[in-house]
Amino acid sequence: MIKEVIGVGENEQEALEKAKAELGLTDDSIYDFEVIQRAEKKMLGLFGGKQAKVKVTVEVEDEAVEEVKPKAAADGKISPADAAEKFLNDVIAAMKLEGLTVTSEKNDDSATFNIEGEDVGYIIGRRGDTLDALQYLTSLVANHVDNSYFKITVNTGNYREKREKTLEILGRKLAFKAIKTGRKTSLEPMNPYERRIIHTSVQKVRGAISWSEGENANRHVVVGPDPKSRNNRGYNRRGGHKPHSKKPEVNPDRKPLDESNGAGLYGRID
Numbered sequence: 001m002i003k004e005v006i007g008v009g010e011n012e013q014e015a016l017e018k019a020k021a022e023l024g025l026t027d028d029s030i031y032d033f034e035v036i037q038r039a040e041k042k043m044l045g046l047f048g049g050k051q052a053k054v055k056v057t058v059e060v061e062d063e064a065v066e067e068v069k070p071k072a073a074a075d076g077k078i079s080p081a082d083a084a085e086k087f088l089n090d091v092i093a094a095m096k097l098e099g100l101t102v103t104s105e106k107n108d109d110s111a112t113f114n115i116e117g118e119d120v121g122y123i124i125g126r127r128g129d130t131l132d133a134l135q136y137l138t139s140l141v142a143n144h145v146d147n148s149y150f151k152i153t154v155n156t157g158n159y160r161e162k163r164e165k166t167l168e169i170l171g172r173k174l175a176f177k178a179i180k181t182g183r184k185t186s187l188e189p190m191n192p193y194e195r196r197i198i199h200t201s202v203q204k205v206r207g208a209i210s211w212s213e214g215e216n217a218n219r220h221v222v223v224g225p226d227p228k229s230r231n232n233r234g235y236n237r238r239g240g241h242k243p244h245s246k247k248p249e250v251n252p253d254r255k256p257l258d259e260s261n262g263a264g265l266y267g268r269i270d
Contacts, residue, residue, distance in 0.1 A: 004057040011039045012052045013140040019056035027083070031058040032094035035133065040216045057094075080150040081111040084142040088113055088154065091134065097122055110151035111142070120156045128163055131156065132191060164197055171201025174223040175208035184224030189214065195221050 007019025012035055025031055039052035078086075085104055092100050092115070100117035115123050124131045135154035142150045153160075174185050187198065195212055198221045202210040207229040214220050 002057060002059055004055055006036065006053055006055045008051050008053050009039075010051060012054055012137065013144060015052040015054040016056065016137075016140075019054055023056060023058055025056070025058065029058070030090055030093070031056050032091075033057070033137075035137070038217065078145065079106075080142040080145040080148075081106040083145050084111055084138045084150075084152055085113065087141040088115075088134070088138050091137075092123075095122065109149070110153070112153040112155065113138070115154070115156045123156055124159055127188075128159065131159065163194075167194055167197040168201045171198040171210070171223065172205060175202045175205035175210075178223050178225045179205070179207040182225050184222050186213070187221045187223070189218050189220045192219075195219070198223070 003023060005019045005022045007015040007017070007022065009015035009018055016033060019033070020026075020029070020031070023031070034055045034057075035052070036055055037050060037053040040050040081104070085102065088102055092102070097117070097119040100115055100119060100123070103114050103116070105112045105114075122130070123134065125133075131154060135152060138154055139150075139152040142152050170187075174187075178184060190198070199210050202208050202223055207226055208223060209226040210221055210223045212219055213222055
């Protein structure tokens with residue numbers, strides 16, 4: 001028999017815990033979940049805002065939920081890395097993806113998990129959205145163990161490295177385009193870590209600048225010509241630009257804009 005409950009909370013972790021509590025699940029229980037709505041902060045602390053909604057689904061046999069005890073540390077307590085690994089494997093099992101294996105590299109304050117197999121494309125999702133969401137939720141689980149910061153990285157093959165290289169090339173390409181045409185270009189919404197990659201790439205090209213616009217899930221990078229640069233003397237705020245033949249200079253020493261506060265993908269999770 002299948003049972004499902006939708007939990008609502010100020011954030012995804014709180015919503016997940018409420019749904020689990022209503023079903024009588026513990027951290028050791030096997031269940032499936034889906035983030036229906038991510039939490040959004042109120043504008044100026046007064047307007048708008050949304051609570052997170054997470055749907056938890058569990059298969060019940062004889063009114064009892066099957067439980068699997070996680071591996072405990074030497075002191076009898078499960079470690080953040082082990083809790084994260086168990087959660088990751090539970091999610092993959094619940095997704096019914098066969099032939100996937102999870103390998104781990106665990107340290108005192110961080111852990112990296114690599115997922116491999118034929119169905120790994122389902123784990124990555126559209127432009128890494130599913131992989132990012134999985135890393136985010138796995139991080140929540142790990143940091144919930146002892147309420148201290150524990151960095152989690154979830155990768156598949158070298159996808160994240162390839163994605164980073166693609167974004168670097170894209171940022172550089174748009175920077176040269178902005179200088180040549182005098183016009184700005186808006187990119188699709190990205191998480192803070194990916195926006196920083198674009199900013200870093202653009203800032204290395206003299207004559208181009210980048211900034212972010214939008215709120216929450218709609219936050220995105222805009223790349224345009226730098227009106228203060230000698231390369232763009234004919235540029236004005238209305239988008240006009242007098243073409244020039246001078247080749248844009250590359251300046252690798254310019255300081256990039258860091259929207260992630262140096263905390264990696266999705267920032268620090270408390």
